[in-house]
Amino acid sequence: xxxxxxxxxxxxxxxxxxxxxxxxxxxxxxxxxxxxxxxxxxxxxxxxxxxxxxxxxxxxxxxxxxxxxxxxxxxxxxxxxxxxxxxxxxxxxxxxxxxxxxxxxxxxxxxxxxxxxxxxxxxxxxxxxxxxxxxxxxxxxxxxxxxxxxxxxxxxxxxxxxxxxxx
Numbered sequence: 001x002x003x004x005x006x007x008x009x010x011x012x013x014x015x016x017x018x019x020x021x022x023x024x025x026x027x028x029x030x031x032x033x034x035x036x037x038x039x040x041x042x043x044x045x046x047x048x049x050x051x052x053x054x055x056x057x058x059x060x061x062x063x064x065x066x067x068x069x070x071x072x073x074x075x076x077x078x079x080x081x082x083x084x085x086x087x088x089x090x091x092x093x094x095x096x097x098x099x100x101x102x103x104x105x106x107x108x109x110x111x112x113x114x115x116x117x118x119x120x121x122x123x124x125x126x127x128x129x130x131x132x133x134x135x136x137x138x139x140x141x142x143x144x145x146x147x148x149x150x151x152x153x154x155x156x157x158x159x160x161x162x163x164x165x166x167x
Contacts, residue, residue: 004079005065011079025049094143095162097134103127104152110160114142122160125153140164 002015016023016035024033032049039045044057047069057068065076107124110116120136123145140162147153 006077006079007074095136095138095140095164096158097122097136097160097162099125099134099153099155099157099159100132101127102152102154103132105147105149105159106131108145108149110142110145112142112144116140116142116162125159134159136160136162138162138164 002013005012005014012027014025014027016025018024019033019035022034022036024031025035026032034048034050036048037045038048040055043059044055047054047056054069059066063078065078067074067076103125104127105123106126109121109123116122116136116139118136118138122134122136122142125132125134143161143163145160146158153159
């Protein structure tokens, strides 16, 4: 599964794959192997990439990771792969929750007119026999549900439209 991290205003997609006894790190078109992390304390460890080891310290606060490596602290923000498909339409103050993969709506958890908060479950979808919860990435009001329970949709389809509060 791809993961998205924001670092200094730029998004980076990465994922891990099995490699011999460990893992490979895929960062865009670059592949770093082998990769290993051995935790040495509650908030510290040793990161080894392609045979080079670096001590690291870290603190995790929700979706924010503070990482200290090579004398510098970096702040990474993890973006949930499902939430990363939500886009804001700056023209009309609308937020749309898009389908991260093709599938079918299993359950709708909200109705048009419902006031919601960031993290509210909007619907449950099923794709390849795996159920996933689509959540709102911000506060707002449900404007429209685009698919009913039992209906199928394609990757990227708009599932729910939300208006920002005050619009």
